[in-house]
Amino acid sequence: xxxxxxxxxxxxxxxxxxxxxxxxxxxxxxxxxxxxxxxxxxxxxxxxxxxxxxxxxxxxxxxxxxxxxxxxxxxxxxxxxxxxxxxxxxxxxxxxxxxxxxxxxxxxxxxxxxxxxxxxxxxxxxxxxxxxxxxxxxxxxxxxxxxxxxxxxxxxxxxxxxxxxx
Numbered sequence: 761x762x763x764x765x766x767x768x769x770x771x772x773x774x775x776x777x778x779x780x781x782x783x784x785x786x787x788x789x790x791x792x793x794x795x796x797x798x799x800x801x802x803x804x805x806x807x808x809x810x811x812x813x814x815x816x817x818x819x820x821x822x823x824x825x826x827x828x829x830x831x832x833x834x835x836x837x838x839x840x841x842x843x844x845x846x847x848x849x850x851x852x853x854x855x856x857x858x859x860x861x862x863x864x865x866x867x868x869x870x871x872x873x874x875x876x877x878x879x880x881x882x883x884x885x886x887x888x889x890x891x892x893x894x895x896x897x898x899x900x901x902x903x904x905x906x907x908x909x910x911x912x913x914x915x916x917x918x919x920x921x922x923x924x925x926x
Contacts, residue, residue: 766864767850771835774844776925784906784925787893791901797890802826804884807861809876814869818846821861821869821878825853827888832856834865883912 787794804824808814814821820835832851839845855862861878869878886909893902905926913919 769848769850770838770845771848772845773926778923778925780908780921780923782923784891784904787891787904791893792896793894793898794904795892795894797892799887799889800827802884802886802888804886805880806882806884807878808881809873809878810881811876812881813872813876814878815881817872819869819872821865823853823856823861832862832865834868836868885910885912885918 802824803826804822807821807823818837820833822833824830824833829850831853832855834849835846836849837843837846849865849868851862851865855864857863866873866878886907889906891904891906892900893904895901906923907926908923909921910918911920911922
């Protein structure tokens with residue numbers, strides 16, 4: 761079976777922390793329509809070196825299940841001058857080797873991780889509600905997600921919670 765080819769895309773994302781009781785305002789003052797897309801349960805494991813070399817460079821390597829984009833994701837910042845703009849490289853779930861991240865994704869960050877093993881460093885469970893924002897012609901202008909996140913500790917228990925809009 762041939763190896764999966766990475767799928768690349770550029771994303772622009774902005775994240776905003778909100779409190780647990782926050783309610784979305786009526787967004788039709790700024791867009792023509794808000795289309796609810798439902799809620800999904802996501803489970804993500806983030807990988808890095810034990811000394812967090814990737815995180816220090818604003819790089820994320822994760823394996824996520826649930827939602828429309830199951831798989832391995834490597835998010836690389838485009839430049840320090842454009843925060844929130846990242847290139848994302850995506851591979852399917854079965855691309856990982858021995859339960860770890862796929863070699864092609866680790867290859868992109870080899871200069872940073874060097875010989876350090878890339879291991880699980882964080883696990884999150886997310887309840888994600890998605891909305892598509894449309895202009896007066898019906899074209900999608902943005903996607904808004906409302907995430908309620910649980911950080912899962914090494915013991916499998918919830919160690920922290922937060923909520924953010926993206």
